[in-house]
Structures are given as C-alpha cells and as structure tokens.
Amino acid sequence: MTDVDAVIVGSGPAGATTAAVLTEAGWSVTILEKGRNHLLDLEPPHGPLGHVSNDELKHLFRHFLGPDPLIEPRTYRRREADGERIFTGSVNNLPSTVGGGGFHADGKLPRFREVDFHARSELGPIDGADVVDWPFGYDELEPYYAEAERVVGVAGDHTANPFAAWRSGPYPMPPGPDMFCAVLTSRAASELGFHPYRAPTGVNSVEYDGRPACNNCGFCGFFGCPIEAKGDPVAPLRQALRSGRCEVRPESYVTEVVLDATGDRARGVRYLDAAGIEHEVSARHVILAAGAFETPRLLLASELGNPDVVGRYLMYHFQTYVLGVFPFSLHGHRGRSVTHLMDDPIVPDAAARDAAREAGLPYFRGGIVEHGAGAHPILEAVHLPAGEAHTRLMLESPMRERLAAFTMQGEDLPQATNRVDLDPHVKDVWGRPAGRVTFLPHRHEAACAAHWAPRLEEVMRGAGAESTFWITSPPLEDARGGVQRDPTPISRHVMGTARMGTDPRTSVCDPWHRLHDVENVLVADSSVFPTSAGYGPTLTIVALAIRAARELAGLTPLRSSPPAAP
C-alpha cells in the first residue's frame, strides 16, 4: 500500500495539469510544492486568496512569488573555462510558489508548427548542435493542444496567423482588446510584408470557467492576476482540488526521489516541510514537474536518469529586443502586456535564407515576435542615471510611456555542453547544492538575431518611432566571448534538460516521458523537449502533460482531424 497513487513534485502548469488528469481518472494525488501558497484557498470551495495585487515593488523587486536568491541561489558560467562560476544569484528564475511560473506569466500561448517536431529530418543537421526529431509529430499532439486551450481557457482568432499549424477547431474564446502600441506596430508590420496576428492568450476575454473577463489592469506579465482572469494554472489546479482526490502541500521541498529495495522502481519522494522536518510520501508513481531547471537538479541529486544526458541540452530562447521611442504616449500600462505576435522569423523568406547562407549556416530558425511596450515606473527609474537627468527623463518617459518593444524569442539550438548541474560549493537554504548553469548560445542564434533586428527596427520606424535600437540576451558580445556584468540569459523559457527519445543511450525519457531506467518516474515538464522551437513553451508543456498523464492513467488517447475543407 502506498500513501497515494501519484506524488507530483511542483504545482506549475505541468504539475497542475497532470493532477487534473489523474484525479479525473480516479487517482489520488499529492502535490508537493517548495514555494508558498498565494494562489487559491486550499480549503473548499478553493477561492482566490487575494494576495496578489497591482504592486510593482512586491512583484518585481521583492521576490514575492520567489525564489529569493538568498534562499535559493543559482549559479552561472558560460563554459567550463570560466571556472566554477562567474555569477551567483537569480538565474532565469521562474517563481517558486503554488502555481509556478504560470501564476505570473502573461500567457501568450501559441502552438508549435508541424516542422518543429521534425526539424532534423526536414532541415538537416547543423554543426555544433544536436538537433533531433521529436519522437512524435504535430498530428498526434493536435487534440492535446485543443484540450490544453480548453482547460486553460485561451482567447484567440484561429484565422489570424497564416503560418499556424492546422487546427481541429477554433479557440474557446475570441481575442481580447488590442493595445494601442500594437495597433501601430502591427499596422506598420503588415505594410512591410510581415504577418502580425492577435496573440492567443490564456486570459479570459469573456467570462469563462467561472472566472471573469480581464479588465486590462496592465499589471500582467510578472504579476499574478488579482481577479483570476488568467487560467494557467489556477484552472487545472482548482479542478484537481475540487475532485477531492488531490492534496497540495506548499512549503514542501523535495530533496530526493527514493528507490525501492530492487533499485528499479521509485518508492516515493523525501521532502522537508516548512519547519525543515523531513518526511517521505510513498506513491505508485512519481511525477517530476519541477520545471526544466529544478527537475534535472533533482534527478542529479537522486542519481537518476541517463547520467550522460541528464541536465544537458539546456535551451532558453535567444531574446532579441528591438526598441522604438515614440514622440507620443503609447500607454503600455493599459492591457495585457502583449496583444500581438508574428511568426515571420520562424518561416524564413528569401532574404533570411540568403543571410543564413552568408553566415555559413544551413538555415535560420528565429522565433515569434511579441509586440509590447513599457509600463512600470520603478523599472524605468532604476535604469536612469541619478540626478537632474533622472527627473527630466521620468517626465519625458522615453522608456515607459513612449517605448514600444519587439521581443523575438529566437529558437535556441540544443548543445550537449549547455547544461544544469550541481554547484560544487554554493548551497541553498536547505543545505543542498545549488543548481548551476553552463550556457553559451550557438553561433546560429547570434547570426539570426543580427539579421532580424535591423528588419524589425525598420518596422518600428514605420510605426512612428523617432529612434530605435536593439539588444539581445544573452548579449551578443557574450556569444562572441566578451565578459558582461550580468551575462545570465534573461529568458524565462527553459527546456531540454531531460530530453525524450526512443534511444535510451541518447535520451533520458521515453516518448511517454518515463525515465528509461526507472519506469514509474515520469517527467511532466519542458525538460523533455528535444528542441526549443521559436514559441513560448507553456501551451506545449500543458498539451504534453495531458498526453502523458492520460496514457499513464490508462485513459483513451485523444484523436482529432483537420476540419473538412469548406
């Protein structure tokens, strides 16, 4: 007898979704979450707690949703030659809280495209990277994407993106209102031959699933939603809790997956509670949904998973910011942070193909371009110089009121040398080795950014910007070997550190996310991604988690087909 059917480590989009599916199948589930609970009442009827607010200081500067680098530091270096580390502190931190990163993301939730699942066989190899096909294709995942959009509640226009993969049906909600800045930039983009479209977002445009429509408060990306207009992951988590078969234990830090006497199966997990007291939960299945940074850290601490691969192939998105300063106010503080996207750099045109060839690369795989704007005053203020210039620039506000921003989430190629491992000296508050990142982008990412950035600057000027500039994260100089003050990549999209595949020698998980070596341990998060694609990962995380959890629970696989041609 075990305590529960499944113990889930982590309550973000991956863990919450898995819990919803398993409880629906009648399983008993315990979710262990290291962070605190500010998301929803754990007692019925599981309403909101009212802790999140339109408070810039708390969310952006005081680690409210965690992780606090004084509790959970991470370390970073670009390559082994840097020594043990060049930076200690916050490294691509996603929140450490009930709800994980979904809680404070602004939730652009596009799907991947067909080619993203077999880039290797369609586009060929690329020197210095281990691009591989996924073990299944888009067609198999389509019904799970549709289910993910229904569970989270995604608002979007299924006709708007000419490059989108096929869909079995429309979005559950129509898109919300366009931000003024995006009206300007998307119009200019269209005129220059780009294909902007209304971003599918996990934000209610109408009342949905008992939660209200968004009222455009503008404290969206990096903030929890005070009115629960964002569905990810409060919707699946509440569904799991309401089944009566799910228990969520916040402030429960899992330290180890424990194997049974045979060493072939997991018995459960060990964790420390809020007072630091150790406990064990036994379960028939262990689900790791700690995010693509913490999941490999836990695997390494537990000495589980193919040791040649665990933690390797860490991918972010290579972020290119193209910024335009306008002569008038764009009021980016109203609305959902980002309302428009475009896929053009993902589907290269002749100019991009030529530029790739000139750079000696077989192809460019860029990423979605998010149309956004500046919004918050403390963030603006701390980037200004002190003294007279501070006050003058706060009044003129080129970085908040008058700034439009394109963010390209460039595809990051998988490289075995980019990895998460355990820092030899730095520890977390619980005395465990901190996770350490070793990461340097591939030449492809830098060349691709350098091609698209000037083209996007032209769009900015077309929209009315009086000056433009662009920067990348990690910085381009860094990709070329220079040293930066804070070289850590800003991207909050983390993938690839326990890649799935059919060959146990070259992957960590099988195509159903189970560890090749310990069959009752399943990885539910983006650690399993073989490649990163140029889209935000979260809808794909949710779709994959539904697929794997349904298989685990013996539910019938979902099937779909394209709607008949009109």
Add this chain to the structure above:
Amino acid sequence: MTEADPHYLSPAEHEVVAAACERLIPPVGDHPGGQTLGCADYVDTLLGAFTVDPPRIWAGGPVSGRAGGEARFADFLGLSRVEELAWRTRIEGSRGIPEREFNGPVTGWQAEYRDGLVALGADFAALSPAEQDARLDAVPAFKDLLYRHACEGAYADPEYGGNRDRAGWRAIRFPGDVQPRGYTDEEVTGRA
C-alpha cells in the same frame, strides 16, 4: 510613516538620507524631489521593516481602495520561516549567525547605510548641492544602493512609506494600481 514615527533611522540620519535623495532625484518642474516625496521615510520603513509584525516587506491585496473596493494594501502579509531568514539577512546582515551564513557572511543594508551615512558626513544636509554630489560620488556603491531605494521610495505604492500623497505617480502621470476598476477596451486600444 512620518519623521515623528521612526523605525530605524535617527532624526539626524533621516535628514541626511532625505537630503541625499533630493540630490539623486532633484525636483524639476512639477516633479517634487526625493525629499518631498518621502524617500527617507521609505528607507526608514525598509530598514526597520522588522520592528512591526507582520514586517513591512509585502503589502497585502487584492486592492488598495484607490480604484474602488476595500482597502487592503496596508494589511501586510506574513513571511515564512525561510523568507524571514532571507529578509533579515538582507536587511540586518548575517552577523555571524550560522543559519544566515550557509554561503558565507552577508553585509546587510543597515550596515551599508550606517557606513554610508558616516561617509556622507553629519553636515551633509547643510552642504551646497555641488559638495553633496561630490560626497555621493565618493561612495559609488552606497550611492547605487541609495539611488535604487530612492527610486522605489518615489514610485512604489505609498503603503511602503514613500511616494507621499502619491506625488511621485502624479508627477509622471502614472495612475498606479487600478484594480478592481481596470481600463475599458477603448482606453486600451485608443490613442488617448
């Protein structure tokens, strides 16, 4: 908080912090300077966050009452054991306490202020602006810390002690928190 209700800074220290913030954020046109905005009260509230319970670290929610609804920001949220450890370490320093030093000693903001204010000098408030700037430039690390806190004090929610009467927000025409009212679709999409 007001000068009459100090948490950490002595009246003399408060005066130096206020004068320094006035140089880091000097008044321009209708925009008041850091002194008028209450940046020193903000710093005092932060350095003395643990003199009250719950500590003045995270304001409550979901709304402040400024855009409707029941005012809840002033009901500060509590910290967990490890969160309190982190925030006490950040503010008070590790002070040789083993559980705060798992990655080595940490200098807290209180010590940085104590040393920084000594370096600025007890006569700081009485100096000319040029002399004040020279003293600030002589302690670049402390100037950076003070500037960061001055920015927070000028534009954070008033519940944190600064942004007195929301004068920081009003000066830059920032509406601040807007729940539960939010913005209409027209306000989001239109030019005005």
